[in-house]
Every structure is written in C-alpha cells, then in structure tokens.
Amino acid sequence: MSEGVMNEGVMRADTVHEAVTDEQRAAVAEFVAAVPMAVMVHSMQYEVVGANILCEGVLGCAVDDMVGRPVADFVPLGDRASATRIAVQLEHRYPDAGSTEHGRPVGALRRVRRGDGEVVSCWMHVGISMIAGRRFIVALLDLVNPVVDDTVRWRDRAERDELTGLLRRGPLLAHVDEWIVEDLPVALAFVDVDRLKSINDAHGHPAGDALLEAAGRRLHQWSPRGSVVGRYAGDEFVFAVTFDGPMGLDSAEVTESVRSAICGEPVPFGSSLLGVSVSVGVAVREPGESREALIQRADALMYRDKASRTT
Incomplete structure (x- = not known):
C-alpha cells in the first residue's frame, strides 16, 4: 500500500477515475488468494480493493472490513509524508499501460496501524500491477523479526x-x-x-x-x-x-x-x-x-x- 497517501495524493494525469467494476474486484480477489504471503491491493485512488487471509493476521482486521476503506486508515499519521514519496517513486518506476518495460517495486521497513489501533512494523514491498485491464497498487507485508522490531521500539521511544x-x-x-x-x-x-x-x-x-x-x-x-x-x-x-x-x-x-x-x-x-x-x-x-x-x-x-x- 502507498503508506497512507490520501485521495488527494500524487496521481498521474492519466489515472483512471472510474469506479472499480465488479469484474475487476473479482479478478483482484482471485489475484490475492493466489499470493502465499500477506497482500493488500488498492486502487490508484487509494481505496482498498482486496486483501487475503494472511493480511488479516497482520492487520488484525477482516478482509470484508478492509475492502472499501481508504488505505490511510491502516497507516500511522506520522508516516504519511514518506507515503507520498513512495507514490512518486512508483510513478517513476512503472511505465505506462501497454509498455513492454517492467517496473521495479519499492521495498522498505514500514509501520502499519492494525484494526485495534496498535502500530506494528513490517517489511513492505509495493508495486503497480495490471489486473483485469486496470492499474492497481499491490503491497506485500511481512512482520519483522524481534530484533528489528526492538530497533523500531527504540525509535518510537525517542519520539515520546x-x-x-x-x-x-x-x-x-x-x-x-x-x-x-x-x-x-x-x-x-x-x-x-x-x-x-x-x-x-x-x-x-x-x-x-x-x-x-x-x-x-x-x-x-x-x-x-x-x-x-x-x-x-x-x-x-x-x-x-x-x-x-x-x-x-x-x-x-x-x-x-x-x-x-x-x-x-x-x-x-x-x-x-x-x-x-x-x-x-x-x-x-x-x-x-x-x-x-x-x-x-x-x-x-x-x-x-x-x-x-x-x-
């Protein structure tokens, strides 16, 4: 996910603004079900379109409760500035639809907000994928190990x-x-x-x-x-x-x-x-x-x- 970029965030001039169709939602559901790790997919307007069961474990929220919500609901406020930078990077890394070039995902240690409000750290790899003829942002999430998480807790302590x-x-x-x-x-x-x-x-x-x-x-x-x-x-x-x-x-x-x-x-x-x-x-x-x-x-x-x- 683009780490909390709001609907008014960075978008391409040619971004599709039409509502996601039922056919596209079904294709996204099939896509995430085949991914063997926690994954969330959202539109270029930052609406969550799909996620899998493994993502429920990371975010502590049922898939049905994720779909339709702004992705910003799952991101700490303090991370939204960096989210904009990720969105800009994705726009530069991924070519226009129909191009034969391949984009490169953005990977980083990020923080996400669970359904109960708890903030946890995870490795996140974010890219753009064409699904059912439409560009979607795809985020793979993997909770960090305790050693890395301890480092994140020290950073959080410094902010408080x-x-x-x-x-x-x-x-x-x-x-x-x-x-x-x-x-x-x-x-x-x-x-x-x-x-x-x-x-x-x-x-x-x-x-x-x-x-x-x-x-x-x-x-x-x-x-x-x-x-x-x-x-x-x-x-x-x-x-x-x-x-x-x-x-x-x-x-x-x-x-x-x-x-x-x-x-x-x-x-x-x-x-x-x-x-x-x-x-x-x-x-x-x-x-x-x-x-x-x-x-x-x-x-x-x-x-x-x-x-x-x-x-």
Whole structure:
C-alpha cells in the first residue's frame, strides 16, 4: 500500500477515475488468494480493493472490513509524508499501460496501524500491477523479526516524552504540518496545568510529576480517534485534530470538555488527593493560516482563559 497517501495524493494525469467494476474486484480477489504471503491491493485512488487471509493476521482486521476503506486508515499519521514519496517513486518506476518495460517495486521497513489501533512494523514491498485491464497498487507485508522490531521500539521511544508517554513537540507538530500542507481544517488546543509550581513547592516534584502524568493520560483518553496529543513544554500539552469542515467545531464546547476530562477527579498521590486545574485555549485554523500563527492564537486563548478564572 502507498503508506497512507490520501485521495488527494500524487496521481498521474492519466489515472483512471472510474469506479472499480465488479469484474475487476473479482479478478483482484482471485489475484490475492493466489499470493502465499500477506497482500493488500488498492486502487490508484487509494481505496482498498482486496486483501487475503494472511493480511488479516497482520492487520488484525477482516478482509470484508478492509475492502472499501481508504488505505490511510491502516497507516500511522506520522508516516504519511514518506507515503507520498513512495507514490512518486512508483510513478517513476512503472511505465505506462501497454509498455513492454517492467517496473521495479519499492521495498522498505514500514509501520502499519492494525484494526485495534496498535502500530506494528513490517517489511513492505509495493508495486503497480495490471489486473483485469486496470492499474492497481499491490503491497506485500511481512512482520519483522524481534530484533528489528526492538530497533523500531527504540525509535518510537525517542519520539515520546518519558514521563507521560505522549508525543514530543517535534513529532506532534509534524502531524499538524501534514494537515496544513493538505489544507485540512485543523483545531489546536493548548492545555496548561495550573499552579504546578505551588504543587511542587508544597508536595515535592514527584507530586508535580504525578499531576502531569495524570493530566496527559486523561487528555489522551479523552481525545477522539485520529487526533494527536503531545507534551509541548514543561506544564503544557497540545491536542490537535482535523475535522469535517461543513460540520465545524465548537471551540467553547471543546474547551469545557477537555477541562472536565482532566479535572473531573483529583489525582492520588501517596495518602493525599491532589486537585488538578487546567487552562485551555482552542483555535481553529483560518484559511491560509500558518502553523506558527495557529499556535500563537491557541496559546493566547489559553492565557486569556487562565486570566478569566484567576481574577
């Protein structure tokens, strides 16, 4: 699969846009059934058209539940930029239909998202094949051995904050950048844990750490599927999500929902219960707005929220 390239991704000018026919779907089903390893086939518009039983084992999802879905559903957000590069490579490596030349597949160690949300690593070989008169992207998947998987886990650990397990600032903002490049509607929230210094002074830094860990965990548990949550700085978290433009997003509702999720219960620490309070600022990206400007607005709204509750 082309690693999460969206429908608006790189396509050839002569790409066929007609719906996949029943005859072509049947031919794809016959094709994948004959492949002796996990395989997924999707259209040049990145709709999953077929997969085999072995692919179910890799992705933890029934074939019937894969077919018809965008291939991006099975790819971690952070891998979509590299997906575009793979799509470009395939376009250059594979000749036009009818050519006597043979293309060359792209092979690499990649990450995929299983049906239960778990991210696993696999060797992936991706190429373009002509099936029933139509070009399809074919991906062969093979789960990596434990030694390689351990290396991948170390990479994942480097991207995450040690205390909370959330994304660090760099990987977090990389997700936001991808959405902005695709010109998607984006909402971004700054969440600041109030009075952390007072907690540290009164109970010690382990208490402050317990408060931060709980705030990050609760924010992550609250966040909807497809969103990203990270620790931006010492006592600041960032939550970002893209959403359906016509439906819009109520910033005030999100603000109170986040506050309720984090502050609804005190945080146990030793024999004490620590109250937790947060200031929240939610900004919805305006047309053409840069990531830096979006962050500045959310940050300013967070400080306005903090001031309104301390005066």
